[in-house]
Amino acid sequence: MVDVPYDGITGIPPAEVPEVELYHPKSWWTQYVFSQDAKVIAIQYSLTASAIGLVALVLSWLMRLQLGFPGTFSFIDANQYLQFITMHGMIMVIYLLTALFLGGFGNYLIPLMVGARDMVFPYVNMLSYWVYLLAVLVLASTFFVPGGPTGAGWTLYPPQAILSGTPGQEWGIVLMLSSLILFIIGFTMGGLNYVVTVLQARTRGMTLMRLPLTVWGIFTATVMALLAFPALFVGSVMLLLDRLLGTSFFMPSLVEMGQLSKYGGGSPLLFQHLFWFFGHPEVYIVALPAFGIVSDLISTHARKNIFGYRMMVWAIVAIGALSFVVWAHHMYVSGMYPYFGFFFATTTLIIAIPTAIKVYNWVLTLWRGNIHLTIPMLFALGFIVTFVNGGLTGLFLGNVVVDVPLSDTMFVVAHFHMVMGVAPIMVVLGAIYHWYPKVTGRMLNNVLGQFHFWVTFLGAYLIFFPMHYLGLLGVPRRYFELGEAAFIPPSAHSLNQFITVVALTVGFAQMVFLFNLAWSLFEGEPSGGNPWRATTLEWQTPETPPGHGNWGKELPVVYRWAYDYSVPGAAEDFIPQNQPPTTGAIQGAAP
Amino acid sequence: MAVALILLLVAIGSVLFHLYSPWWWTPIATNWSYIDQTINITFWITGFVFTAVVAFMAYCVFRFHHREGRQADYNPENKKLEWWLSIGTGIGVAAMLAPGLVVWHQFVTVPADATEIEVMGQQWQWSFRLPGKDGRLGTSDVGNISPDNPMGLNRSDPHGQDDVVIENGDLHLPTGKPVKVLLRSVDVLHDFYVPEFRAKMDMVPGMVTYFWIRPIRTGTFDVLCAELCGAAHYQMRAKVIIEEESDYHAWLDQQKTFAELSGPKAVVRATYQSGGK
Numbered sequence: 128m129v130d131v132p133y134d135g136i137t138g139i140p141p142a143e144v145p146e147v148e149l150y151h152p153k154s155w156w157t158q159y160v161f162s163q164d165a166k167v168i169a170i171q172y173s174l175t176a177s178a179i180g181l182v183a184l185v186l187s188w189l190m191r192l193q194l195g196f197p198g199t200f201s202f203i204d205a206n207q208y209l210q211f212i213t214m215h216g217m218i219m220v221i222y223l224l225t226a227l228f229l230g231g232f233g234n235y236l237i238p239l240m241v242g243a244r245d246m247v248f249p250y251v252n253m254l255s256y257w258v259y260l261l262a263v264l265v266l267a268s269t270f271f272v273p274g275g276p277t278g279a280g281w282t283l284y285p286p287q288a289i290l291s292g293t294p295g296q297e298w299g300i301v302l303m304l305s306s307l308i309l310f311i312i313g314f315t316m317g318g319l320n321y322v323v324t325v326l327q328a329r330t331r332g333m334t335l336m337r338l339p340l341t342v343w344g345i346f347t348a349t350v351m352a353l354l355a356f357p358a359l360f361v362g363s364v365m366l367l368l369d370r371l372l373g374t375s376f377f378m379p380s381l382v383e384m385g386q387l388s389k390y391g392g393g394s395p396l397l398f399q400h401l402f403w404f405f406g407h408p409e410v411y412i413v414a415l416p417a418f419g420i421v422s423d424l425i426s427t428h429a430r431k432n433i434f435g436y437r438m439m440v441w442a443i444v445a446i447g448a449l450s451f452v453v454w455a456h457h458m459y460v461s462g463m464y465p466y467f468g469f470f471f472a473t474t475t476l477i478i479a480i481p482t483a484i485k486v487y488n489w490v491l492t493l494w495r496g497n498i499h500l501t502i503p504m505l506f507a508l509g510f511i512v513t514f515v516n517g518g519l520t521g522l523f524l525g526n527v528v529v530d531v532p533l534s535d536t537m538f539v540v541a542h543f544h545m546v547m548g549v550a551p552i553m554v555v556l557g558a559i560y561h562w563y564p565k566v567t568g569r570m571l572n573n574v575l576g577q578f579h580f581w582v583t584f585l586g587a588y589l590i591f592f593p594m595h596y597l598g599l600l601g602v603p604r605r606y607f608e609l610g611e612a613a614f615i616p617p618s619a620h621s622l623n624q625f626i627t628v629v630a631l632t633v634g635f636a637q638m639v640f641l642f643n644l645a646w647s648l649f650e651g652e653p654s655g656g657n658p659w660r661a662t663t664l665e666w667q668t669p670e671t672p673p674g675h676g677n678w679g680k681e682l683p684v685v686y687r688w689a690y691d692y693s694v695p696g697a698a699e700d701f702i703p704q705n706q707p708p709t710t711g712a713i714q715g716a717a718p
Numbered sequence: 719m720a721v722a723l724i725l726l727l728v729a730i731g732s733v734l735f736h737l738y739s740p741w742w743w744t745p746i747a748t749n750w751s752y753i754d755q756t757i758n759i760t761f762w763i764t765g766f767v768f769t770a771v772v773a774f775m776a777y778c779v780f781r782f783h784h785r786e787g788r789q790a791d792y793n794p795e796n797k798k799l800e801w802w803l804s805i806g807t808g809i810g811v812a813a814m815l816a817p818g819l820v821v822w823h824q825f826v827t828v829p830a831d832a833t834e835i836e837v838m839g840q841q842w843q844w845s846f847r848l849p850g851k852d853g854r855l856g857t858s859d860v861g862n863i864s865p866d867n868p869m870g871l872n873r874s875d876p877h878g879q880d881d882v883v884i885e886n887g888d889l890h891l892p893t894g895k896p897v898k899v900l901l902r903s904v905d906v907l908h909d910f911y912v913p914e915f916r917a918k919m920d921m922v923p924g925m926v927t928y929f930w931i932r933p934i935r936t937g938t939f940d941v942l943c944a945e946l947c948g949a950a951h952y953q954m955r956a957k958v959i960i961e962e963e964s965d966y967h968a969w970l971d972q973q974k975t976f977a978e979l980s981g982p983k984a985v986v987r988a989t990y991q992s993g994g995k
């Protein structure tokens with residue numbers, strides 16, 4: 128829909144769009160490959176992110192094999208181990224989670240949920256995906272270049288990242304930084320689209336305070352990403368210059384392999400500040416879409432309005448804003464000015480309050496609900512358990528002096544996996560079970576889904592909950608082998624073996640899930656247009672899967688908020704957002 | 719209700735694991751038991767919240783799961799409840815933050831009588847330097863580093879001549895005396911990490927960072943590197959031996975000073991005699 132005329136007075140898109148105004152693909156290539164339809168782009172993003180995510184999953188098996196059974200696998204050496212952890216972390220955080228939540232769910236759900244025909248800049252949206260794909264290919268190519276991928280840790284801290292004592296110093300780090308730069312360029316094109324679409328292309332009646340929380344989460348996360356990624360962009364460019372041209376943005380005068388290097392005058396801490404100025408908001412860039420989506424899953428499957436909608440919206444906005452003033456809590460032991468600790472510990476712990484409000488409102492939504500224990504609901508419950516667990520251990524690490532003994536130990540690894548690995552993945556999986564029927568017109572298999580959920584949830588908890596205690600004991604992270612250390616008892620090695628076995632089991636369950644995705648595409652039970660009896664607009668499309676332009680001839684008009692479930696006196700236990708009020712009938716509150 | 723039961727078991731199991739886990743922090747060897755206490759406070763508060771939230775959720779699933787004819791409440795918000803929960807959370811957060819900040823203030827306030835020592839990290843070994851008779855460490859610069867001056871001390875600085883230099887050996891410290899540990903790296907980031915100390919800090923090339931401790935018991939402790947520093951990060955080890963003061967001085971007397979190690983090239987030759995004139 129390139130030149131859709133807008134209503135000049137209200138700024139609201141016209142309800143009816145003449146046939147010629149929509150962009151129409153003219154060939155198979157422009158319909159399925161170089162498509163400008165946000166739904167196709169969403170699927171392209173999701174498949175690409177999942178593919179590279181699978182690589183990261185396999186890398187995690189390899190590192191768990193090494194940690195559980197050191198010395199057993201001759202094909203894993205110390206350099207490769209570092210390469211595995213680095214690529215695993217970077218792929219999971221950026222190329223999987225960020226791309227999947229924003230590029231995948233954002234593209235699919237924003238236009239549908241706000242009642243638009245497409246993103247406002249479809250061509251730029253298409254470019255966003257292709258640049259992202261290029262970034263993924265550049266990243267994947269590092270496995271095949273001389274020296275292999277970088278082993279600098281996903282934080283890429285200089286000076287180590289670009290010096291010869293680190294694997295992948297020749298090509299790996301150069302391509303990693305190039306790939307990040309490409310990713311940010313691609314993301315920016317998509318991100319601008321999501322923001323403008325939410326602000327400008329909402330249908331009649333869809334006020335901001337009637338938006339489903341999914342859209343609020345994705346929207347706020349995108350605004351944050353547009354503000355945070357430039358810091359990583361700048362850091363990556365400077366580090367690339369230090370590596371390729373021998374500049375010294377981050378490099379003080381130092382000794383490399385016994386020789387005084389040509390570097391001098393730069394600051395390693397500057398990179399850390401830039402990295403975490405991006406890196407901490409990044410945690411919430413992943414978390415906020417998950418918060419939003421899980422709110423809608425809980426509300427729909429508990430047949431009850433989300434509790435405290437307005438507070439939920441403000442909590443999302445407050446978390447987004449606060450997350451820009453907490454970054455240095457990743458640097459308490461970095462050697463930065465020690466008095467920063469007071470400020471950053473305080474801001475960090477304040478974030479716990481809006482976050483806690485969200486948790487209370489999720490569980491209060493369950494209170495006196497009509498809880499259908501569907502697979503999406505099970506994943507939502509799994510999310511709450513793992514998120515509360517991981518969020519609470521964040522209070523240890525955010526409280527500056529408590530972080531001192533725990534930083535750089537397995538406690539940190541356990542914490543961030545629980546809070547930004549397992550918890551958001553629970554939401555991703557629940558969301559896939561929830562929206563798969565809309566995307567494909569078929570339900571996912573329930574028995575396989577039950578197996579998938581229980582193994583994934585309980586397994587992931589068994590992996591990461593005990594891991595905290597290894598960190599409490601003092602076991603450091605990023606260690607190829609623990610070696611001889613008096614404070615590490617043999618039982619710690621047994622625990623490592625246990626974690627490895629569980630990790631491989633959870634990995635296997637994901638293969639079952641992939642099978643379910645493929646099998647149900649052909650054999651799944653037909654779902655109809657609104658199998659969960661949900662209120663939001665994406666379930667009210669005339670066709671399932673939604674056709675090009677989403678809404679047929681006329682855009683929906685919104686009369687109510689997204690959470691009119693179990694309204695007393697209503698004929699059914701849900702009232703779609705586009706259902707007009709009928710005279711005399713009792714209607715739900717519509718802020 | 720299987721789902722409710724499993725959720726409840728997750729909460730109970732986590733608490734039992736916490737209570738009976740054989741993996742717990744190492745016996746502390748410095749004055750930083752305040753840090754351990756702050757961790758304990760945090761465990762109590764967060765443990766309570768976790769158990770309460772998961773148990774509440776389990777109850778909801780048990781009590782309000784779908785049955786034929788069940789209708790959910792319509793209950794958009796409850797301002798009073800939301801405010802009370804927010805205030806309660808605020809109090810809980812303050813109860814963790816306040817002791818944390820008090821202890822952090824102690825952490826960054828080095829006692830005036832602390833002895834300065836230096837730890838230097840390089841790929842992939844530790845070096846240590848103790849002040850000589852003059853009680854002061856001499857200056858250093860990465861540009862001075864050479865095979866016979868591995869720590870890069872400044873040859874023209876008189877304070878450095880009597881510094882005790884321990885390359886690739888173990889560090890000894892006397893018990894009971896506060897020590898300010900100055901941290902320096904000549905190549906990449908490292909982190910001087912002794913789990914029993916609780917305190918640690920990154921070492922950054924181009925900077926001198928620090929932490930302080932007062933050892934409270936004797937023993938031999940592993941030194942690890944806690945900041946990824948390249949391929950042999952996991953092998954960067956040493957030991958710290960904390961001993962009674964007399965043992966410490968006996969050990970110190972046998973160590974070589976910078977001037978002695980520098981050999982004939984040294985301009986000034988000084989020897990260290992502990993307690994000497």
